[in-house]
Amino acid sequence: MVAGIEAPSEKMKSRLVQVRDTLRHLLESGASAIGDALPKGLFARALLIIITPIVVLEGVIAFVFMERHWQAVTRRLSEATARDIAALIELYDTSKDATSHTQLIELARDKLSLNMQILPPGNLPAPAPKPFFDLLDRALSREISRQVKRPFWIDTLGESRLVEIRVRHDDAILRFIATRSQTYASNSHIFLLWMIGTSIILLTVAILFLRNQIRPILRLADAAEAFGKGRPFPDDFRPRGAREVRQASQSFIEMRDRITQHVDQRTTMLAGVSHDLRTILTRFKLELAFLPDTPETRSLRTDVNEMQHMLEDYLAFARGDGGEEARPTNLRKLLEEVYDESQAYGTAIELKMRRSKNDIVLPLKRNAFKRAVTNLVSNAVRYGDKIVIRAATEGSWLRVEVDDNGPGIPPGERENVFRPFYRIDKSRNQDSANSGLGLAIARDIAKSHGGDVTLGDSSIGGLRAIISVPL
Secondary structure: OOOOOOOOOHHHHHHHHHHHHHHHHHHHHHHHHHHHHOOOOHHHHHHHHHHHHHHHHHHHHHHHHHHHHHHHHHHHHHHHHHHHHHHHHHHHHHOOOHHHHHHHHHHHHHHOOOEEEEEOOOOOOOOOOOOOOOHHHHHHHHHHHHHOOOOEEEEOOOOOOEEEEEEEOOOOEEEEEEEHHHHOOHHHHHHHHHHHHHHHHHHHHHHHHHHHHHHHHHHHHHHHHHHHOOOOOOOOOOOOOOHHHHHHHHHHHHHHHHHHHHHHHHHHHHHHHHHHHHHHHHHHHHHHHOOOOOHHHHHHHHHHHHHHHHHHHHHHHHHOOOOOOOEEEEHHHHHHHHHHHHHHHOOEEEEEEOOOOOOOEEEEOHHHHHHHHHHHHHHHHHHOOEEEEEEEEEOOEEEEEEEEOOOOOOHHHOOHHHOOOOOOOHHHOOOOOOOOOHHHHHHHHHHHOOOEEEEEEOOOOOEEEEEEEEO
16 A cells, blocks of 8 residues: 555445435436436427437527627727727827817717717716626727726617717716717627528428328327227328338238238138037037936036037137227117126126216227126126126226125236136136136237226225226
């Protein structure tokens, strides 16, 4: 260790670490604040990318102009005016009679464009308040102090187009009035006006071009959102805009066609499979009807009925929404149909809808959405003896809640139950006809509407299933 230099103490190290952490926190907070303040839309960000360089360039040009040209010209004009005043004061020192004074005043007016007056001796007026932009005051005061070297008073605010200068002489007060253009670069605003006007024109052109380039992207986003929600695809949508945007739009159209074709093929295949299997099950039932009523035949009939029920569940899950198109649907009427059909379960079911002047009408695949709600209700009926169905809007979303007072589902299992054929335990699967597809079908239908199905705790002590879809 070098003599005279001590190692930092632990306390000092701790302080340095605290300072470092504080600075890091401030930098992260500042970066986060800047990120939150920046616009989020593509149009605003692209416009900001164009505006920022223009503003920076204009700022640099204006600073250089003010610093190098404006101040230099003002300084030279003030220097010339101060030199003329100094020359007139020297001539006044050599002239002692009234005739010489008159000639001096005429010389100042005709040759130097200065209005000179000789006032009685006395004190100069009190200093006037400095203007906000005091470039002229500073330049002219500095030059008069250097050239005249006598007590003086200037006023650049009293008359907007004139500048008044008073110099105290031994036997008089010499008053000089000059035009502002003689002492100040007053036409510099023309440069600023040209610069601002040109910038406005450039920004207007940029906004018009950017809007035309952003519009195809917005239309692509609207088409993708409508397709994701299962709503009709815009008929007038076609690739537009820049080459990259056209390529993305064309790729999206091809993807939509492939998905639609795949769904149609799957639906057609499942319709054939359903017809063939149902024919076989119908033959089983007919053959069982001619057999004597024995324990064996009753057990076989139960198995056939269970097989038919499970087959319907499998086909419903594989079919999904079945290619159904979304149409404006009155939610109240749909839920009332579910409520009326659920009375066959023999369970206490209550329907609650938030009161509003108008019924909730939104684009839905009616049959598919009704199947999703019915699945949640039948699942709740299986494990509870009290069911509550609620519907309400929250912002731009619709929420349909189905509460039961059953045993519920542990939080760790609430995502697993959406997996096809997943069963939690024997206590929730006493019904052998349960295929484990009700929640999976409901979530699949909700996702086809751009929403989801989630599970939570019921207000009546059991499970709450929530269907959320955008309005």
